[in-house]
Structures are given as C-alpha cells and as structure tokens.
Amino acid sequence: MCELGLYEERKVLEEGNVAPELVSETLYAWEGALSPHLAAEREGAVVGDSELVKKVEGRLKEGLLEDGVERGKLDGFCVVETAGGVASPGASGTLQCDLYRSLRFPGVLVGDGRLGGISGTISAYESLKLRGYDVVAIVIEDHGLANEIPLMSYLRTRVPVFVLPPIPQDPSDDLMEWFDESCNVFNSLKDIMLEAYLERTRKLNEMPRRAGDVFWWPFTQHKLVPPSNVTVIDSRCGENFSVYKVRNKEYITQQFDACASWWTQGPDATLQVIFMFSTLFVSLSFSLMVYFVPLV
Structure with missing residues (x-):
C-alpha cells in the first residue's frame, strides 16, 4: 500500500x-x-x-x-x-x-530510557547535529534506569532532557491518566519548541539589517542596498542553499548554487581533513627546503 x-x-x-x-x-x-x-x-x-x-x-x-x-x-x-x-x-x-x-526541520529527539539507551540517544543526537539539524529537546520514557542523569551530564546546557512516565502496556487503557501525569512535560516541551522557533525567526529576520554592518560587498554602496534585497542563506544542503523567505509567512526554500561556491561544491568533511593535512605537509616541506638552501 x-x-x-x-x-x-x-x-x-x-x-x-x-x-x-x-x-x-x-x-x-x-x-x-x-x-x-x-x-x-x-x-x-x-x-x-x-x-x-x-x-x-x-x-x-x-x-x-x-x-x-x-x-x-x-x-x-x-x-x-x-x-x-x-x-x-x-x-x-x-x-x-x-x-x-x-x-531544515527543528527536531525533538525521542531517546531511549532502556538499557543501552544512553549510547543510542547520544549517537542519534550527534548524528543530527553533524548534519546541521537544530535539536530543541530530547524526550525519553522512564524505565527506572535514570538514563536522563548521564544524558543531562553529557549534554549540559546544550539541550533539555524530558522524562515521561512509563506508558501502560494494557491495550484497553485509554491513556487519560498517563496524559494527566505527562501534562507538565508536554507543556514545557511546547514552550521550548515555541521559544526556539521565535528565537530562530528573530535571528533570521535581523540578518538582512546586520549584513550591511558586518559584510563588505565589493563595488557596492551599502546604503543603496535595502534589507529587503539581501538574500538570507540559512544553510546549505548538497548543491542547494536553504534560503529564508518572508512573504506574509516565513519559510525556507531551496535555491541551486549556480555560482558553484566552495560552500556547496567544496570537499566534504572527510576530504577537508585530508586537504588540511596535505596543505600542512606541503607547507612544512617548503619550509624545510628553504631552510636547507645553502647561502652563496
């Protein structure tokens, strides 16, 4: 189907x-x-x-x-x-x-409160962060192992960790009592999601104005460029830029990087490390060659 x-x-x-x-x-x-x-x-x-x-x-x-x-x-x-x-x-x-x-969705990561869940939750969180996701909260189910303690110790102030009570296993349970017990957690989660959204949109909306103060655009009189003409790039994904648009309602859309900039066409994370070491090796080799040139 x-x-x-x-x-x-x-x-x-x-x-x-x-x-x-x-x-x-x-x-x-x-x-x-x-x-x-x-x-x-x-x-x-x-x-x-x-x-x-x-x-x-x-x-x-x-x-x-x-x-x-x-x-x-x-x-x-x-x-x-x-x-x-x-x-x-x-x-x-x-x-x-x-x-x-x-x-570019903001994410709420559903972690694992069971045995082995600490490693799995941290690995999932790191996988999301490495790919450029914004994780606003982590939620786990309480299985009596207190997985939230080492998780909060590792994550510190980076992202809040919420614990929900165990979900009843009885299929006939309508979960109303469970929802009552979980009400405070869901309300806190809702508030954090809203706060993260508003903070993100605030920063994006400020970027066109700040761009004129921070960036230097060659052959351009900054005062002649209104903020509405500034393209705000939130991030990149593959060969596209994630561009922030404001048309009554804010949203992010994909635009192809026709200039083939380093940001989209450059080497990936693995190749960047290799490139860094290669550059360092060449620089050191050149320095040694210069050092041992005999004086005439």
Whole structure:
C-alpha cells in the first residue's frame, strides 16, 4: 500500500466556533510491519527521495493548520513523525537523517530510557547535529534506569532532557491518566519548541539589517542596498542553499548554487581533513627546503 493519504480531523467547539483540535495525515504506508525500504521493495512501492520531500513540503505549505505561530502565541503547529530511528533507511534506502535534511526541520529527539539507551540517544543526537539539524529537546520514557542523569551530564546546557512516565502496556487503557501525569512535560516541551522557533525567526529576520554592518560587498554602496534585497542563506544542503523567505509567512526554500561556491561544491568533511593535512605537509616541506638552501 503506497501513498495512503489517510486524513483525520477532530473538531471541538471553542467560544461558539468550530475549531480543529487535531489534524492527522498519513502520506505513505505499507502493509508489512518492516523498515520502509524493505517494505517498499517487497511491495513494489518505492517512493523516491525528491517525491517524498516535495510532498511533505507541499502539505506543510498548504497548511494542515492555517494559523501558525503569530506574535508569540501558539495557535497550532505541525509535527512530522518519521518512521524508525534517526539513521533508519527511508523508502528509497536513504537514511532519514539525510532524507529530510533539505527541509531544515527543528527536531525533538525521542531517546531511549532502556538499557543501552544512553549510547543510542547520544549517537542519534550527534548524528543530527553533524548534519546541521537544530535539536530543541530530547524526550525519553522512564524505565527506572535514570538514563536522563548521564544524558543531562553529557549534554549540559546544550539541550533539555524530558522524562515521561512509563506508558501502560494494557491495550484497553485509554491513556487519560498517563496524559494527566505527562501534562507538565508536554507543556514545557511546547514552550521550548515555541521559544526556539521565535528565537530562530528573530535571528533570521535581523540578518538582512546586520549584513550591511558586518559584510563588505565589493563595488557596492551599502546604503543603496535595502534589507529587503539581501538574500538570507540559512544553510546549505548538497548543491542547494536553504534560503529564508518572508512573504506574509516565513519559510525556507531551496535555491541551486549556480555560482558553484566552495560552500556547496567544496570537499566534504572527510576530504577537508585530508586537504588540511596535505596543505600542512606541503607547507612544512617548503619550509624545510628553504631552510636547507645553502647561502652563496
């Protein structure tokens, strides 16, 4: 089964108006309870990376929730839940941490509170950070091993760690009591997500103005360049820049780096290390050669 398109919406009455409480949409699903790449291959329903990313981006732009974050008030927000772990393969076999990188989503990492979960959670966190993700929080389930203590010791002030009570194993449990116990954690998580979003957009909105004070543009009179003409590059992914756009609602879109700059076309992290050592070796060799040249 591919491209399920399952759509669910719950509505509640709020001050006399009908307002959406929860909108849930499943873009793709397969029959087998397997890793997406294996299920897609067995069922002949492989989904390409570009198709999947475009569909996710398109649904977010269309707005399952038309009202987002406005003037510091959280009216609603979208959560994209991926299938599997950080480095689990997607439907095409591409690791999910690479698959969604171009979208530059801020992440909430669901860690592991079980035995061995400390190492797994830290590895997942480092994998996300190395790829340029912003991880705003880590959440684990309490399994009585206090995994949050070494996690908080390692992460220190970089990212908060939240602990949820154990989830009841009884299928008939409606989880209402569990949600009541978890209310404070979810409220804190919501506040941190909102704060991180507002801080990120604040910095992006300030960049056009700051650019004129920080950068030197050759053959350009800075006073003749209005902030609206400054292109804000949030990051890069592959051969594209992630460009911040402000058109009523802020969003980040991909633009091809036609200039083929070092940022997109330069060597990757591994080759950069090799290049650094090669340059150092050549520099030292040249210095030694100069040092031993006899004086005439």
